[in-house]
Amino acid sequence: MSQINIKYERPLKGEISPPPDKSISHRASIISSLSEGKSIIRNFLNAEDPLRTCNAFRQMGIEIEEHRTQNTEHRQKADLIIHGKGLMGLKTPKDIIDCGNSGTTMRLLCGVLAGQPFSATLIGDSSLMRRPMQRVITPLTEMGAVIQSEKGGYPPLNIKGGKLKPIDYKSPVASAQVKSAVLLAGLYCDGVTSVSEPEKSRDHTERMLKAAGVNIEIKDLKVSVTGKAKLKPLDTTIPGDFSSAAFFIVAGAIVPDSKILIKNVGINPTRTGLLDILKMMGADITIGNKREVSGEPVSDISVKYSRLTGIEIGGDMIPRAIDEFPILCIAASAAQGTTKITGAKELRVKESDRIASMSKELRKMGVEVEELEDGIIIKGRARLKGATTQSYGDHRVAMSMAIAGLVADGETIVEDTECVNTSFPGFMEMLEKLQQ
Numbered sequence: 001m002s003q004i005n006i007k008y009e010r011p012l013k014g015e016i017s018p019p020p021d022k023s024i025s026h027r028a029s030i031i032s033s034l035s036e037g038k039s040i041i042r043n044f045l046n047a048e049d050p051l052r053t054c055n056a057f058r059q060m061g062i063e064i065e066e067h068r069t070q071n072t073e074h075r076q077k078a079d080l081i082i083h084g085k086g087l088m089g090l091k092t093p094k095d096i097i098d099c100g101n102s103g104t105t106m107r108l109l110c111g112v113l114a115g116q117p118f119s120a121t122l123i124g125d126s127s128l129m130r131r132p133m134q135r136v137i138t139p140l141t142e143m144g145a146v147i148q149s150e151k152g153g154y155p156p157l158n159i160k161g162g163k164l165k166p167i168d169y170k171s172p173v174a175s176a177q178v179k180s181a182v183l184l185a186g187l188y189c190d191g192v193t194s195v196s197e198p199e200k201s202r203d204h205t206e207r208m209l210k211a212a213g214v215n216i217e218i219k220d221l222k223v224s225v226t227g228k229a230k231l232k233p234l235d236t237t238i239p240g241d242f243s244s245a246a247f248f249i250v251a252g253a254i255v256p257d258s259k260i261l262i263k264n265v266g267i268n269p270t271r272t273g274l275l276d277i278l279k280m281m282g283a284d285i286t287i288g289n290k291r292e293v294s295g296e297p298v299s300d301i302s303v304k305y306s307r308l309t310g311i312e313i314g315g316d317m318i319p320r321a322i323d324e325f326p327i328l329c330i331a332a333s334a335a336q337g338t339t340k341i342t343g344a345k346e347l348r349v350k351e352s353d354r355i356a357s358m359s360k361e362l363r364k365m366g367v368e369v370e371e372l373e374d375g376i377i378i379k380g381r382a383r384l385k386g387a388t389t390q391s392y393g394d395h396r397v398a399m400s401m402a403i404a405g406l407v408a409d410g411e412t413i414v415e416d417t418e419c420v421n422t423s424f425p426g427f428m429e430m431l432e433k434l435q436q
């Protein structure tokens with residue numbers, strides 16, 4: 001079992017580029033596989049989660065060529081050529097499909113499998129096997145798929161696809177995975193399938209389906225897709241992952257005298273709640289060199305240390321910062337005063353129960369924390385206490401606790417850190433580079 005040992009060395013200085021975006025990488029492999037012809041995907045995230053999605057499509061007969069860029073700053077990227085076979089070009093997988101730790105792989109695949117003339121079984125690791133799937137089972141069943149699950153809607157899932165009918169689905173949760181599963185299934189329907197959500201979640205699926213020539217209409221919180229289109233192959237470059245950059249944005253903001261430039265970061269507004277939150281807390285962040293790359297907004301972000309102040313966060317800010325909660329807790333722990341986060345019950349069903357995980361681990365580092373059913377109250381302190389902490393097998397908890405170690409007295413150990421490879425192989429090398 002691997003661990004991270006970390007202590008403050010010196011201010012963080014220098015330039016980095018985060019690994020490619022995980023959410024967009026998943027979608028690129030799915031949409032290319034369903035398109036008709038050869039797609040070129042540059043800067044694909046070569047990490048465990050998106051590779052699970054690629055392997056699922058390989059199991060269903062799609063040829064995916066991988067060209068790794070070796071001597072770059074990262075070992076986390078690859079260029080892919082995907083030979084799509086159209087919406088109906090997939091073959092019955094011979095084996096069970098193992099989605100590993102990846103909720104996105106499992107939930108988005110459900111949408112694709114719902115429209116297939118065969119059945120397939122999906123499993124995952126111990127974390128994924130405990131995550132709720134009823135949220136995709138309900139709309140896909142209404143569309144006509146037959147899905148068997150464990151009692152309560154847990155994996156393994158057996159999905160028997162078939163002829164689907166369009167629906168107008170009102171999702172009870174703001175979830176890009178649910179929205180995407182319904183939109184992907186909608187590709188297999190005659191007519192228009194719609195999905196509405198209570199707050200806006202990330203919109204990468206909508207953007208990429210449009211790029212593939214699919215008719216997508218967006219009206220406030222409702223997205224509609226017209227089915228049975230022929231998908232055009234993609235020629236796309238994936239931007240750097242804002243959620244991976246987030247660890248360094250916070251590190252730069254809280255480690256005294258730091259100054260970092262983070263280049264080529266996706267700043268899709270459905271993802272950048274953390275920037276707004278940190279600015280409200282008093283962070284010194286500048287967004288420069290704004291541009292558009294393959295239909296996604298991208299920029300270079302510079303961050304300088306400044307003393308942060310606690311604030312209250314809730315409402316529609318939550319889905320825009322949903323994956324940044326663990327690292328936001330570290331910012332709050334290092335801020336002056338109290339930070340209160342509410343309306344974030346979804347965090348209970350992520351790769352770990354992130355409200356419980358972060359509460360427990362921050363207490364070990366001397367932080368006063370109150371756990372709420374749907375959030376957390378954190379009282380910041382000038383320095384944290386070095387401690388031996390746990391990741392709960394959750395990549396974002398592991399990386400957040402490592403950043404906490406930079407503002408703690410003495411050494412901090414983070415145990416069980418292999419999970420970092422699900423989204424960010426090379427995380428420690430990048431941090432070490434900034435410490436030189």
Ligand code: S3P
Nearest residue numbers: 023104174175176177178322323
């Ligand atoms: C993701 C959507 C979010 C996010 C997850 C990735 C995606 O999950 O937390 O890390 O790529 O669609 P939900 O859809 O459950 O909110």
